[in-house]
Amino acid sequence: MVNPVVPSSGALTPLGLDAVRLASGFWGDRVALNGEVIIAHCQEWMEKEGWIGNFRGDLPRRGREFSDSEIYKLLEGMAWAGHPALPELASAVAGAQKEDGYLNTRWNDDRYSDLEWGHELYCYGHLIQAGVARLRTHGEDEFTEVVRRAADHVCDRFMHSTQTCGHPVVEMALVELYRATGTERYLEMARRFVERRGTPALDDIPFGRAYFQDDMPVRRAEVFRGHVVRAVYLASGAVDVAVETGDDELLAAIEAQWERTVARRTHLTGGMGSHFIDEAFGEDFELPPDRAYSETCAGIGSIMLAHRLLLATGRVRYADLAERTMYNVLATSPASDGRSFFYANPLRVRVPAPPPEGVNLRADGGLRSPWFTVSCCPNNIARTLASLPAYLATTDQGGVQIHHYASGEIRHGGLLLRVETDYPRSGAVTVRVAEGGGPARLSLRIPNWAHGSTLGQVSPGGVDERVVEPGYAVVERDWRPGDEIRLGLPMAPRWTRPDPRMDALRGCAAVERGPVVYCAESPGDEADLDGIEVGPAAPVEHDAGGTVEVEVEAVRGRPPGGAWPYTTGTRPAAEPGEETRLRLVPYHGWGNRGPATMRVWLPVRD
């Protein structure tokens, strides 16, 4: 199974990189860009910044206390991508391992002296994920031996401790290493790390223990809270543990936490996080667009979690959120040339920010940067795009499920399915049996926004078309080569309104088209986006070459002047604004034309 997640049980079994291949298209092009540009870009920057040199013993040590993890994330990406630079980089890592398996370039005699912030177990987590990727793409070698020895060291040191790490990730890594090797103590260690958290297992910190989810036991929480990446990584590990140990209560707890988080703490883009100060969730319905942190890594973690929950339960809504997050967070972060990245992904940018030329000290949302002082996002993009085909399709007894549509091939059993689509540019998806056949159930996900979709079965006599509703459209038949299914997803752009409890979005609407959130962007000298109000008419799409753009009716008002911006009594009658049409572009493509202001949520005309 060439796959980052291989549960031993659950509703669905993922199809891996050996079964799913992408052709050119929205995702195929990004996966190709990753292999050709992004992975090398990351390696170059980590060489330049000295983070790789740390493993060679270069002094002084450079980078933050967690910089080792960045090399490991890139190694994982290289493994999935079959990148030729892996062996040399892995060899540098191996050279820094101590006799007893300990491996960290930041800590030495003072190892494990600061579990709250030290990130040692966090680094092991990413090391282990890289090792699993290597095992599954290549098999055992010097590097996987390094990883096993590190994992054994973790078990020796922490099996009977009461402590854990300030940043979860080792939990899901250890479960996966158990799945890849069959060594049960890795699972037991992961289980203990999950159970131990919130007892509490860590000292208090200025942000409070909720920051690293140590405020209460995992199975007792009601919602995700604190640092978003930590929260969704921990929940992913908890799902993995629950699935492998048959702990239905734990699985149900994570499902309930996810439900409330998605219903109350998630941006329209699928992004999560409202607080810049601690990269954390806000309270329920606290979702300010201009302070939407929506860290790229949080989106990736949310996709990882939704994927695990989908595999465990088969419930379509996990795939729905994953798709939303893929198109509007994962696809948004890298620039179109693959050489700069968003760290934060706010839904409103008020002042155009020039792109930095070098390392960005700050995790601002208004600009893509080639590298960051805390540069978790580029490597996370690299490993996620490298393994992306493994997120698209699954199997169960007697069937194949396609959750996300991208041109390419899916192979399962004797069956080779060819998918052809330029989704999300259009909503037409063709699935054809290219080779093989036999009785099988093919399930196609109809996204939750896709009311009135059509599913056609092509036969020599014509197309037998029916309307299918959101959920899974199932075709069960005896397949033969040449058989073809045509899915039609309705792609008309649509207005979307927020829950009235979202204070920051009151009186606004946004445009979505298929899974893609749109935004108004105002680059260069164009008029800014203050004072715009949009009209009620349906948005109109038009093809703009590579992308579909949307136009909406709008009025550009003249903002009031005044020395004090609050007015007592009835508001003065607004001056009639200038009628205009506002052009919207896919949110994932914004900021590629230079410094710009941007807004997803548009004030609606009274």
Added chain:
Amino acid sequence: MVNPVVPSSGALTPLGLDAVRLASGFWGDRVALNGEVIIAHCQEWMEKEGWIGNFRGDLPRRGREFSDSEIYKLLEGMAWAGHPALPELASAVAGAQKEDGYLNTRWNDDRYSDLEWGHELYCYGHLIQAGVARLRTHGEDEFTEVVRRAADHVCDRFMHSTQTCGHPVVEMALVELYRATGTERYLEMARRFVERRGTPALDDIPFGRAYFQDDMPVRRAEVFRGHVVRAVYLASGAVDVAVETGDDELLAAIEAQWERTVARRTHLTGGMGSHFIDEAFGEDFELPPDRAYSETCAGIGSIMLAHRLLLATGRVRYADLAERTMYNVLATSPASDGRSFFYANPLRVRVPAPPPEGVNLRADGGLRSPWFTVSCCPNNIARTLASLPAYLATTDQGGVQIHHYASGEIRHGGLLLRVETDYPRSGAVTVRVAEGGGPARLSLRIPNWAHGSTLGQVSPGGVDERVVEPGYAVVERDWRPGDEIRLGLPMAPRWTRPDPRMDALRGCAAVERGPVVYCAESPGDEADLDGIEVGPAAPVEHDAGGTVEVEVEAVRGRPPGGAWPYTTGTRPAAEPGEETRLRLVPYHGWGNRGPATMRVWLPVRD
């Protein structure tokens, strides 16, 4: 002049603590609480936390790198209040001074090695302000000698440097020490610190140089930006330098920056700051109520700045903003018992926060805390309340100006004015000549919200009343004992609406009454404040014992359920909500009845 700010020129001359005495009333009670409780509370906590012990050489040193400044702020407060604990505390400070005048318990051989974050000059600034207070209330002594030696050391070390401090305050302190002593090099040092900033004078930091206003020269900026306390302290120092050096260009630049900041970056309460992460201003119109940082110290700094601009120019709008900030930030921070404080003052709190029992590690806005790890606010409250009478009235050639109304006495020349009022509970203010007389011009500030105010001159034949408009109402006559002026400020509660460019406030209104901002508070088991929409009818006030409360029409809706909080297409017809009346209380009094949710801005019914 017993006064923290004594400019040698300018439109107005402040009346100090020797001229203005407060009787019981809104401010008189708070000034008394400060002398009886708050100052001692601060001293006890700093003794307990070891920050005072640092001066005695206790090891290990405790507190943050700027904790010395807290003792200095308290010393300043003690000086203004004539507190008996001052000499002993001042003596502890004196013991830590080095031969060459250097004085800091955090730094030693590595002095001035981290000007960006070291806060050494910042600490001198507060030391000097304490010294000025001691000079003006007591005269020279051992402590003022310590302060002069420290100031001389600063001049020796920095006069010909290109550097400055990451946190402004030393600028205004040095100007005041020049004013108090006549030593011109203190003014020159202050001038250089102001001119040097933004050249740049400091290294870049992750927040960016705008954080400490080192991104551009002071006189070239167009708006306040970065860390709010730093910004308003720097601007205060720049005004002081401009006034003493006759630098009209610099004064005009600060005035213009203030104008834009007040028109675009100030909360309804007068509070400033939208970003928790760097305690900073947001962009223009970025004023989210739930993430309003509005630090108490920022409000105090804004009052200090507005007071300086008022003295320099005589423009009423500086007094208007100062009053707003006094009633809604300064008065909000301390609990009614004077033993706990808000650090941040958001305008929306969604989840009731229990008050912490000890030191609060966090600067959360939802709770008052007896002490903080960074405990700048309590001591700043202490020194500000101790000197508050000095902010209320001024003189110019031939006249007295009363800017803020509080019961008490104002003495100037041979004239003793007695002010009687329970403002802001009512809008009736009586000013009577208690002693003395002669020709003089009495100016009474009519606040910018007080349209339709009345001013009555009492004579044996009755009251001669006229309507006066916002600005200064002037009565020029030959005064005799017993002469009386009666001011009537209209106190009906009023609806206030935000500028439409404030995204986070769209569709909302707030209630104000006089200078006081109101809020809905939901303590204990009362229904929460989600789903409330208020009606259009005028708010109704009613007396609730010590305070005036306000009621407004409201509908309590049933929030929609749903697994995803964004809805495509037209919104479902809202279920008819329950009609109710919503009680509003003064914002400055919220949170005194236990953990509560709170909101200033209320959604308006469509």
